[in-house]
Amino acid sequence: MKISAQEEYGLRCMIAIASSKKDNGLSIPEISKMERLSEPHVAKILSILRKTGYIKSIRGQGGGYILARSPEAILISDLLSSLGGRVFTPEFCDRFNGHTEECVHKGVCPINILWEKIQIAIDRALHGITLSDIIKGLNNAGDKNSNQKHLFMQNIANAQVKR
């Protein structure tokens, strides 16, 4: 199980846009420079994020991209699902069925149950974490240069228990 490029870069772009202070948002050239990705590549990623409703575009000169909703209303788990799918879905059994219409393991399927177990664990780990939490965590952790990772983790954990 790996993270796909789309999940990784999609999330980075969301964080960049959410962190921006500008009113008319971040442009493709700006994000391209910040993240060191080619402009067409950024354009492609942002088009996915726009079509899935996470960002809005402002066209014309001086335009760019802004969040479609407040960062508090954007769950990381939703965002990741949109960018890279889920480990387990009810339709899972239609995916890997070799050379037959219906999966051979219909009925009690130990593997299916394993994937569901993993999915539940992931959902629990991400439960309640919003884009806002990531941004805040980043800001707080940036203050001092010691224990940054631990601080960030704490911030996230604190945000989660409140929900």
Place this chain on the structure above:
Amino acid sequence: MKISAQEEYGLRCMIAIASSKKDNGLSIPEISKMERLSEPHVAKILSILRKTGYIKSIRGQGGGYILARSPEAILISDLLSSLGGRVFTPEFCDRFNGHTEECVHKGVCPINILWEKIQIAIDRALHGITLSDIIKGLNNAGDKNSNQKHLFMQNIANAQVKR
């Protein structure tokens, strides 16, 4: 995040081999029929499993594949890592770094920390589960036809708390 074909089919083949009662193991043609996969495809999957040390082959007529170790000694988490990699590894930052040598987010990287959080959750969910647990769970759940899934889950959970 999705399960790769290699993880899915690799695990299925391991379960098939581990469940077999035969002394000289299961052959490629047999697994091919059981799982409805082409013989070359099964051959490829088994070659990976053999090279990573999970199964041993018995060549020549009447040959096949058997587990390289007892199913109690095969952790599902290890098996899955071998087949499909891990969500988070210490070398993660070398993977997605756009057009530069070193990732732009060196230092406090919120995404990195998220992936690690997910990895920890997955490891915890699979902790202690062995191939043997899956086989036993399957056998027990097969007894009655009601509540099969719940029974299977229970079996796995019981196996885990003992460790």
Place this chain on the structure above:
DNA sequence: ATTAAAGTTTACTTTTTTGTACATTATAAT
């Protein structure tokens, strides 16, 4: 009105993953 800077769309290329084909090697049974 024209221009420049931005997003949008479509098509393409490259790379990785997935799956196939077939010739080769090994061994048990005859």
Place this chain on the structure above:
DNA sequence: ATTATAATGTACAAAAAAGTAAACTTTAAT
């Protein structure tokens, strides 16, 4: 020894994911 059945290795083909290129549309500034 020969044959049948099985694994092994190498090369190839197809599909999916990742990334690039370029023509087109929109809008603010001049």
